[in-house]
Amino acid sequence: MSDRLRVGIVGCGGIARAHVSAYHSIPEVDIVSVHDVVPAAAEALARETDARIAKSPQEMAAVDDLDAVSICTPPALHFEHCRPFLEARIAVLCEKPLEANTRAAARLAELTRRSRTLFMTAFCHRFHPAVIELKKLIDNGALGKPLLFRNIFGGYLPLKGNHRANPALSGGGVIIDNGSHSVDLFRFLVGEPTAVQAVAGNAMQKLPIEDFGMIVLERRGKVFGEITSSYSLKGCGNWLEWYGTQGVAMVSYWNPGEPDLKYRIEGQTEWTPIDCSSHPDRFAGEIGHFIGCVRAGQRKAAVTVEDGYRASVIIQAAYESAAKGKKIAL
Numbered sequence: 001m002s003d004r005l006r007v008g009i010v011g012c013g014g015i016a017r018a019h020v021s022a023y024h025s026i027p028e029v030d031i032v033s034v035h036d037v038v039p040a041a042a043e044a045l046a047r048e049t050d051a052r053i054a055k056s057p058q059e060m061a062a063v064d065d066l067d068a069v070s071i072c073t074p075p076a077l078h079f080e081h082c083r084p085f086l087e088a089r090i091a092v093l094c095e096k097p098l099e100a101n102t103r104a105a106a107r108l109a110e111l112t113r114r115s116r117t118l119f120m121t122a123f124c125h126r127f128h129p130a131v132i133e134l135k136k137l138i139d140n141g142a143l144g145k146p147l148l149f150r151n152i153f154g155g156y157l158p159l160k161g162n163h164r165a166n167p168a169l170s171g172g173g174v175i176i177d178n179g180s181h182s183v184d185l186f187r188f189l190v191g192e193p194t195a196v197q198a199v200a201g202n203a204m205q206k207l208p209i210e211d212f213g214m215i216v217l218e219r220r221g222k223v224f225g226e227i228t229s230s231y232s233l234k235g236c237g238n239w240l241e242w243y244g245t246q247g248v249a250m251v252s253y254w255n256p257g258e259p260d261l262k263y264r265i266e267g268q269t270e271w272t273p274i275d276c277s278s279h280p281d282r283f284a285g286e287i288g289h290f291i292g293c294v295r296a297g298q299r300k301a302a303v304t305v306e307d308g309y310r311a312s313v314i315i316q317a318a319y320e321s322a323a324k325g326k327k328i329a330l
């Protein structure tokens, strides 16, 4: 491997910009090739990055001598788009959710295992500065043992013309989209859930997918998670709350007047704010970690294909629960 690292981007839409900006913050990385099925999208990103335009993911994997690739296409294309890179043993950072359904996610996990290649599922919230600091608080025991996890990713996203509103591309609505992040955060900050219950509905936007979902996760009947996901809650902020046997911590995602993270131990009257400003933002943190693994020749990143697959299994069980109106054991 030379001193410089050669990176490709497949899918040149919204999230690709976050990847590009994070790669650009690493001096030894060159984005050398981009691909999109829409020529204008590929041309725009090629101009922004000075990269060439590849005809297909297969051509990119074959000719661009890449060290790593970011897969930034809609979920139902992830297996197809990761495959040529895994077969060529090129490190992959694949956007969440891992795939549009659990069967495809299992195929991608199996292909990754066989290829023995670095694969990272892009659960960027694990690298959100306040989540990193919360994890330290949890791990050092300050908050005690977990009892309750609450997370809302809301806000308003009009979905007309967006791939998220096409279930053949997205695999579902806000439950698989934002809910995948929330389920991964529960696994990261609490542990593996053992049962799930969910409801799903169309609160506001007329779409063939749900724009509202609530998931209740359980861990051995003793620890609970309450997850709310919506594309249609105007003015709604994003929050994560973690309640333990000794105290509580709250992550505020850019809510005005709120610190990024605050906690309170039983008996304290005041919240203690935690300064998270020394961390890079979540995309820079995620991609910095990925590139560090590539550089070190590591096969395993902090977030693996198995993490993507587990989230997929839990999300599919949430949809089954919403459809059947009953609790599903995991």
Ligand SMILES: NC(=O)c1ccc[n+]([C@@H]2O[C@H](COP(=O)([O-])OP(=O)(O)OC[C@H]3O[C@@H](n4cnc5c(N)ncnc54)[C@H](O)[C@@H]3O)[C@@H](O)[C@H]2O)c1
Pocket (backbone or CB within 6 Å): 010, 011, 012, 013, 014, 015, 016, 035, 036, 037, 038, 041, 072, 073, 074, 075, 077, 095, 096, 097, 122, 123, 124, 162, 163, 177
């Ligand atoms: N980690 C995060 O916080 C986060 C945020 C947004 C999106 N995402 C994920 O990133 C992925 C992409 O989302 P987005 O918001 O960037 O979507 P987008 O629609 O803005 O971009 C997707 C791009 O893929 C291209 N594309 C579609 N079909 C293609 C094909 N067959 N071949 C090549 N290119 C094709 C589209 O033309 C488009 O440019 C999704 O999996 C989404 O869930 C993650």
